[in-house]
Amino acid sequence: MEFWGTEVKVGEVVKVDPEEIEAYVHLSQAALGESKKDKANEPVVLHLKVGDQKIVLGTLSRDKIPQTTLDVVLDKEFELSHSSKSSSVFFCGYKALIPDVEEYPGHY
Amino acid sequence: MEFWGTEVKVGEVVKVDPEEIEAYVHLSQAALGESKKDKANEPVVLHLKVGDQKIVLGTLSRDKIPQTTLDVVLDKEFELSHSSKSSSVFFCGYKALIPDVEEYPGHY
Amino acid sequence: MEFWGTEVKVGEVVKVDPEEIEAYVHLSQAALGESKKDKANEPVVLHLKVGDQKIVLGTLSRDKIPQTTLDVVLDKEFELSHSSKSSSVFFCGYKALIPDVEEYPGHY
Amino acid sequence: MEFWGTEVKVGEVVKVDPEEIEAYVHLSQAALGESKKDKANEPVVLHLKVGDQKIVLGTLSRDKIPQTTLDVVLDKEFELSHSSKSSSVFFCGYKALIPDVEEYPGHY
Amino acid sequence: MEFWGTEVKVGEVVKVDPEEIEAYVHLSQAALGESKKDKANEPVVLHLKVGDQKIVLGTLSRDKIPQTTLDVVLDKEFELSHSSKSSSVFFCGYKALIPDVEEYPGHY
Numbered sequence: 268m269e270f271w272g273t274e275v276k277v278g279e280v281v282k283v284d285p286e287e288i289e290a291y292v293h294l295s296q297a298a299l300g301e302s303k304k305d306k307a308n309e310p311v312v313l314h315l316k317v318g319d320q321k322i323v324l325g326t327l328s329r330d331k332i333p334q335t336t337l338d339v340v341l342d343k344e345f346e347l348s349h350s351s352k353s354s355s356v357f358f359c360g361y362k363a364l365i366p367d368v369e370e371y372p373g374h375y
Numbered sequence: 376m377e378f379w380g381t382e383v384k385v386g387e388v389v390k391v392d393p394e395e396i397e398a399y400v401h402l403s404q405a406a407l408g409e410s411k412k413d414k415a416n417e418p419v420v421l422h423l424k425v426g427d428q429k430i431v432l433g434t435l436s437r438d439k440i441p442q443t444t445l446d447v448v449l450d451k452e453f454e455l456s457h458s459s460k461s462s463s464v465f466f467c468g469y470k471a472l473i474p475d476v477e478e479y480p481g482h483y
Numbered sequence: 484m485e486f487w488g489t490e491v492k493v494g495e496v497v498k499v500d501p502e503e504i505e506a507y508v509h510l511s512q513a514a515l516g517e518s519k520k521d522k523a524n525e526p527v528v529l530h531l532k533v534g535d536q537k538i539v540l541g542t543l544s545r546d547k548i549p550q551t552t553l554d555v556v557l558d559k560e561f562e563l564s565h566s567s568k569s570s571s572v573f574f575c576g577y578k579a580l581i582p583d584v585e586e587y588p589g590h591y
Numbered sequence: 592m593e594f595w596g597t598e599v600k601v602g603e604v605v606k607v608d609p610e611e612i613e614a615y616v617h618l619s620q621a622a623l624g625e626s627k628k629d630k631a632n633e634p635v636v637l638h639l640k641v642g643d644q645k646i647v648l649g650t651l652s653r654d655k656i657p658q659t660t661l662d663v664v665l666d667k668e669f670e671l672s673h674s675s676k677s678s679s680v681f682f683c684g685y686k687a688l689i690p691d692v693e694e695y696p697g698h699y
Numbered sequence: 700m701e702f703w704g705t706e707v708k709v710g711e712v713v714k715v716d717p718e719e720i721e722a723y724v725h726l727s728q729a730a731l732g733e734s735k736k737d738k739a740n741e742p743v744v745l746h747l748k749v750g751d752q753k754i755v756l757g758t759l760s761r762d763k764i765p766q767t768t769l770d771v772v773l774d775k776e777f778e779l780s781h782s783s784k785s786s787s788v789f790f791c792g793y794k795a796l797i798p799d800v801e802e803y804p805g806h807y
Contacts, residue, residue, distance in 0.1 A: 268723060268772045272747075272754045291376060295770035298757045301744055310441075312409055315380075315467075322380045323465045325406045325442035333742075334757035336444050336768050338403035340376045340469035357755045359747075361772035399484060418549075420517055423488075423575075430488045431573045433514045433550035444552050446511035448484045448577035507592060526657075528625055531596075531683075538596045539681045541622045541658035552660050554619035556592045556685035615700060634765075636733055639704075639791075646704045647789045649730045649766035660768050662727035664700045664793035 272359030274300070275347050284344040288362065291342040295360035298334035299327050302354035313356065315339070316346040327356070380467030382408070383455050392452040396470065399450040403468035406442035407435050410462035421464065423447070424454040435464070488575035490516070491563050500560040504578065507558040511576035514550035515543050518570035529572065531555070532562040543572070596683035598624070599671050608668040612686065615666040619684035622658035623651050626678035637680065639663070640670040651680070704791030706732070707779050716776040720794065723774040727792035730766035731759050734786035745788065747771070748778040759788070 271292050275281045285291050297313055313324040313335075325335045342365065349356045379400050383389045393399050405421055421432040421443075433443045450473065457464045487508050491497045501507050513529055529540040529551075541551045558581065565572045595616050599605045609615050621637055637648040637659075649659045666689065673680045703724050707713045717723050729745055745756040745767075757767045774797065781788045 269774045270749050270772055270777070272749065272752055272771075274752075274754070293770075296756065298755045300755045313406075317378050317380065320380055320382075322382070322467050323406045323408045323463075324404065324467070326437075329758075331439070331763070332441070333764070334767060335442060336770065338401075338444065338446070338770070339380075339467055340378055342377045345378070355755075359754050359756070359771055425486050425488065428488055428490075430490070430575050431514045431516045431571075432512065432575070434545075439547070440549070443550060446509075446552065446554070447488075447575055448486055450485050453486070533594050533596065536596055536598075538598070538683050539622045539624045539679075540620065540683070542653075547655070548657070551658060554617075554660065554662070555596075555683055556594055558593045561594070641702050641704065644704055644706075646706070646791050647730045647732045647787075648728065648791070650761075655763070656765070659766060662725075662768065662770070663704075663791055664702055666701045669702070 268361045268363045270359070271362040272357065273347065275349055275356050275358065277351060277353065277355065280346050280348045282344065282346050283341070285342050285362070285365075286344070290362040290364050291340055292362050293360045294337050294339045294341060294358060296334065296358065297324065297327065297337060298357045299329055299351070300355035300357055302329070309351065309353070311349050311351040311356065314348045317341065317343060376469045376471045378467070379470040380465065381455065382463050382465050383457055384463045385459060385461065388454050388456040390452065390454050391449070393450050393470070393473075394452070398470040398472050399448055400470045401468045402445050402447045402449060402466060404442065404466065405432065405435065405445060406465045407437055407459070408463035408465055410437070417459065417461070419457050419459040419464065422456045425449065425451060484577045484579045486575070487578040488573065489563070490571050490573050491565055492571050493567060493569065496562050496564040498560065498562050499557070501558050501578070502560070506578040506580050507556055508578045509576045510553050510555045510557060510574060512550065512552060512574065513540065513543065514573045515545055515567070516571035516573055518545070525567065525569070527565050527567040527572065530564045533557065533559060592685045592687045594683070595686040596681065597671065598679050598681050599673055600679050601675060601677065604670050604672045606668065606670050607665070609666050609686070609689075610668070614686040614688050615664055616686045617684045618661050618663045618665060618682060620658065620682065621648065621651065621661060622681045623653055623675070624679035624681055626653070633675065633677070635673050635675040635680065638672045641665065641667060700793045700795045702791070703794040704789065705779065706787050706789050707781055708787045709783060709785065712778050712780045714776065714778050715773070717774050717794070717797075718776070722794040722796050723772055724794045725792045726769050726771045726773060726790060728766065728790065729756065729759065729769060730789045731761055731783070732787035732789055734761070741783065741785070743781050743783040743788065746780045749773065749775060
């Protein structure tokens, strides 16, 4: 297992392709970054797109919910984005090699 | 392991049959979707039905508890629904192949 | 792994014997059920009894903490109860076969 | 895996030696017990001591944070204590046999 | 698996090299330590640095969020720091031997 993390800046979409790195990504944490702006208490909706599916992972807010735990496994290309206009969101967790199912079917 | 996620829209019931896909579903997250309505701060009760069992998984609210972590394994047909009148609820997690117990009993 | 869940109604004690079902129970979630009564914002203490040990698992309240995540493994007879006078508490998680330690000691 | 839990009463230190029971302890939950006293809303700091290391695991309070999830593995003698003057704290989780690393190095 | 924990004092950076100890570190908990100062309700941002990546793990505050659960795996040198001016932050979890991938590829 290896550390995996990414910063998603304001207005950005981060694309990750687990198949390219032959590892699935275990997404376990989302946290609001620091902000200099005052209106920073907006609700920040976290978006995940996997294939055609659009999923809301949760909503953060600086005052009440600055981070949230997740437990999502991603094995295909996915996109992370969020609605904040004042700060980044940091996603992290770990990646693990995709086991060779034909050789090790019982462990998958 | 593969990503698994679903949107349950207002008034809908989503049925999933893990046996059909030969995988069990690990339900690890429930999050309120976005809403345009103002009365959106209602408590939203999350319902799970497995066979004859009706389970309350939790209660969300836009202001205070917009998402919750879960850790439930579902190996038989189940139904997800919720009480919100203004927004979807997104459930996600991952699915894993059901191991062949006769071949790999020690890993089950 | 299989789904496991139970409703503990007002005033009830639910007894579960993992040895009888040759599986241990992984308790991962407790959630307050719906209530029609107004005084429903009482603190609800969750009790677990294993052998002679009486454990408080946590305290729920309708307004602030309607559910909580747990991560407890139960391999012997246990009892679940709670202090609510107005609503059920739903416990869920999953059960897994108890592996045969003599045959598969390294996996236990 | 077997259930593991302990009550730490006001002013007490509970010592546990995982090596003695040939199992490591997975500490996954801390919860405030019930209290008859009124000043029960004090912050309750949870202390863990492992060898020479003193760790703060978290802070509970009756009103806002009556329990917290943990995910700590303890393989050597440890001590649990807390700062409450009015109620017990209950720690629970599970214990698992320490695998024989020489025989099963790949699973450790 | 073995216990792993560290205190990060005010103004300090703690460096850990998992490769040196031939184990990866599973970071599962961050908690604010005790403080004598009054202005202790500042938001405390938790920083993780892995290689060139700077990640915000979350934000703690004495009153509302004195601890948070994490689920991050670290296999390379990392640095932990925080923004508090009045108290330590305690990080803990466990470490596990890095398996020999060539010998046990299916378990990695």
